[in-house]
Amino acid sequence: MSKEFKRYLVTAALPYANGPKHIGHLAGAYIPSDVYVRYLRSIGKDVVFVCGSDEHGTAIPNQALKENTTSRAIIDKYDALIKECFHRLGMSFDMYHRTSEPIHHQTSQEIFLNLFNKGLLTEEISEQYYDDKANVFLADRYIIGTCPKCANPNAYGDQCERCGSTLSPRELINPKSTLTGNVPILKSTKHWYLPLQNYEGWLTEWILKSHKDDWKVNVYGQCKSWIDAGLQPRAMTRDLDWGIKVPLPDSEGKVLYVWFDAPIGYISATRALFKELEENKIEFATPQREFKNPKSDDWKPYWQDADTKLIHFVGKDNIVFHCIIFPIILKATGEYILPENVPANEFMNLEGDKMSTSRGWSIEMHEYLADFPDKPDVLRYALLTNLPETKDSEFTWKDFQAKNNNELVAIFGNFVNRAFVLTQKYFDNKIPARGSLSEIDQKVISDLKELPGKIGASIQAYRFREATAQVMDLARLGNKYLAETEPWKLAKTDLERVGTILNISLQIAANLSIVVEPFLPFTAQKLRNMLNFQQLDWSKSGSADLMEAGNSLGVASLLFEKIEDEVIEKQVKKLLDSKKAMELASQPVTPAKTEITFDDFSKMDIRVGTILTAERVEKSKKLLKLQVDTGIDKRTVMSGIAEHFSPDQVIGKQVTILVNLAPRKIMGVESQGMILMAEDKDGKLRLLQPNESVSPGSTIS
């Protein structure tokens, strides 16, 4: 059933270089991909592992504005930060590239032209907001206005950060350009679209039929949801001055859509790797193995030969791009292979809440490394044992401490330490010879033989949590063996027997150094140094004859150290503090609107009315249908308050109502007026009522 592949190309989601990345990103894509690749290398597979910074898109210039600098400065800053963190956490990319590099612009333009020349892109002209003072089309992010959903006057054109709704610029009330403060005008612009709907049949065949059983259910389910809903043409270009130029005449000011170019970054990174290797000019490449006689064109088989297994590791937010859009692009070119699997993880929550850099509720990679500079493997382990493989999972500092103290220290570190201390004590730090084997010895040796295969099978099935537990089981096996054979007791009577036991124990430790390498590479290195043991392939593991008797062990030190309660309490406090700081910073009181005249105000007819009836609206989560006695009449008003009030809570209540608002049909019912609400910072709505009851129809002025 499973095909034998000649080579592997593994990608880890390109981190977006608009800010630091947190441990949720690590758990989603980076840690699993690194374990997978390290294992593949260890079993001798031909694998290339690429990643890099994603540096285009509107959010980059936006972040530049926030930090009062240039887009270039932003990407240089965060690319360097992210790359450094990945390195310190042991991510073993063969290439960590950047989408701002010329070779990537070239690759992306080639692929765009490939599709264009085949007539696979459609041109469409639409009306977009244009700032005629700055002479630019405004990206969604550069338009600000009143949110039609929550009345936040500072909503962006793509999203309202107050209520979280996804918006399009045309929905904004009173739109303004953030560049000049001008009111933007609508101007027609041409864009190139990829008609995704043309590939529905093919996607159904490729994903829904042929990958029904080998893709993870969470991934498969999301793809099915998208395909079943019906796909739409999607613009592959944008009006923006930051990004990859559209390689067509008359396309001034147009760039490729960031989600068009970003996944192509994997291809560019592979090209760049072999180019640098051939030219022997290493700039971005960090080859993790020997590439024999590398040629520039060697990237091709990795992307174009059907014998290559292409795997994309991503978080769940990236599923649609890696399973639907990018494969369509690859397929449409007719030149590229498709991913064999996209083992996306779900999200990792933090201390009971969703991780979010902007809300200050996260553990950023660089912050972890600053506080725990010598503990990259502890983080790797804590994340590995709790990866969100099938559902969202949760990271807590208490759990982090427990994993370190009760597992890494108490089981893994302790076993190794016991074997070393006993060898020093009884055999002058030399590996003792092995005598005849008892039944218990044979049992432990046969158990040892089983484990590497089990671990490997789990890794190949993308079950990294299970694989991690199996590695720990090997250390458990060692501890149990020592407990059962009790060499410290035998030392008085039968030193030869003690030698046999310790020989086997040290062989287990040597095996640990091999099988733990994909998971905890720094620990593996440290353990090898202690054992005076060279790095061996996975194929050697499972054997009890890895180390020769008579050889000296190196200097023993503790592999892990306990983490005290104070350290953990400090981290939890830090987290709460940063959340509080972010809340204060990001929740300014809504600024005053522009000045109006009394005449402007008096146009509005605002009155006090009484809610007579209220009922939920079928098929709507937010709407209540109200009958309001306005004093003038009794009218129907649709109000989006159902998430804040039940019908019972509002019936009979006096409310403030704008009565001369033009009627509008909402969910098929004509709404005659608008109930006014006070919205708190947290988004909660409150009724506006006179402090004492007044008669319906009382005017407000």
Place this chain on the structure above:
RNA sequence: GGCGCGGUAGCUCAGGUGGUUAGAGCGUUGGAUUCAUAACCCAAAGGUCGGGGGUUCAACUCCCCCCCGCGCUACCA
């Protein structure tokens, strides 16, 4: 509201195509032990597998309804 993914021991999580006493790690309790970073090793307690129906000789596992969480999506002040 629609669609997708979840709701399994105190905690974090496993449980192809339904089948003997539902699992792991941690935590708890008890025992054993002292080589080891009071660690290791053994054992036990602990779950009506979100709720309710149904199919079946048999359901955590299949079907229907409901409740809850998360994501996408629609309506909205």
